[in-house]
Amino acid sequence: AQSVTQLDSHVSVSEGTPVLLRCNYSSSYSPSLFWYVQHPNKGLQLLLKYTSAATLVKGINGFEAEFKKSETSFHLTKPSAHMSDAAEYFCVVSDPTRRQAGTALIFGKGTTLSVSS
Amino acid sequence: DTEVTQTPKHLVMGMTNKKSLKCEQHMGHRAMYWYKQKAKKPPELMFVYSYEKLSINESVPSRFSPECPNSSLLNLHLHALQPEDSALYLCASSHDGERGNTIYFGEGSWLTVV
Numbered sequence: 001a002q003s004v005t006q007l008d009s010h011v012s013v014s015e016g017t018p019v020l021l022r023c024n025y026s027s028s029y030s031p032s033l034f035w036y037v038q039h040p041n042k043g044l045q046l047l048l049k050y051t052s053a054a055t056l057v058k059g060i061n062g063f064e065a066e067f068k069k070s071e072t073s074f075h076l077t078k079p080s081a082h083m084s085d086a087a088e089y090f091c092v093v094s095d096p097t098r099r100q101a102g103t104a105l106i107f108g109k110g111t112t113l114s115v116s117s
Numbered sequence: 118d119t120e121v122t123q124t125p126k127h128l129v130m131g132m133t134n135k136k137s138l139k140c141e142q143h144m145g146h147r148a149m150y151w152y153k154q155k156a157k158k159p160p161e162l163m164f165v166y167s168y169e170k171l172s173i174n175e176s177v178p179s180r181f182s183p184e185c186p187n188s189s190l191l192n193l194h195l196h197a198l199q200p201e202d203s204a205l206y207l208c209a210s211s212h213d214g215e216r217g218n219t220i221y222f223g224e225g226s227w228l229t230v231v
Contacts, residue, residue, distance in 0.1 A: 032217045043123075043207055044160065044222040051217065090159055094217055100165060102150050102209075103173060104216040107159035 002027050002095040006108035014116050019063075019078040021111045023091030026072060032094035033074045034105075035065055039087045047089075050074060061085070086115045120144050121223035123208050129229045132198060138226045140191040140208030146221075148214035149191040151183060152207040154225070160207055166191060167214035198230045 007022040025031060035047040048059025055067045065076045074091060091108040098104040121142045130136045140149065148167045152160035165173035166185040180202075182194040191208055205225045211218040 043224040046219060049219055099216055100214050101211050101216055101218040101220060102162050102165040110159055
């Protein structure tokens with residue numbers, strides 16, 4: 001079975017410092033991987049998506065993630081945190097054994113990013 | 118900005134009320150979804166409509182009744198809800214229902230059952 005693990009439930013950084021949110025997945029096949037962000041009292045916004053075209057994926061707002069098959073990781077990074085980055089971040093894997101997009105999505109438990117000034 | 122629009126943003130209803138949540142998308146997507154999200158938890162899939170037909174019901178209680186009037190609209194009818202149904206309800210859509218499609222979410226409707 002496919003699964004996704006977000007290694008930190010809470011990450012705190014100072015404004016202007018790098019951000020690293022860690023995600024490991026388990027999949028017997030080449031998965032599709034996503035990062036979504038959810039700001040307080042908002043819906044989920046797609047940050048970026050990996051679909052095997054390139055291992056380094058650039059997303060919105062300066063975020064990027066690198067797919068490392070050997071480490072089964074898909075960590076999210078940003079060189080310099082901004083106060084507006086404070087939010088909940090979900091790593092999501094699409095289970096290739098399931099046909100339907102909705103049931104295929106497996107969400108991590110989320111990482112809360114706090115940014116201090 | 119999200120292109121999935123949900124109304125109302127907030128809803129308070131009593132346990133005997135009947136209300137509806139509405140969702141609209143104009144991206145030409147043919148799959149639409151309802152998710153339920155409790156605080157500090159990831160979203161949980163409730164229903165999937167594919168080409169305006171209900172394709173998946175994740176064992177949701179009958180007090181939640183989805184409806185897809187056309188390819189752009191999705192409703193969730195609520196009746197005789199319980200306080201534990203209080204949550205953020207997210208509508209989403211994708212190009213079609215196939216695995217690997219990106220799912221785009223709306224801003225959500227906050228539901229409080231009193």
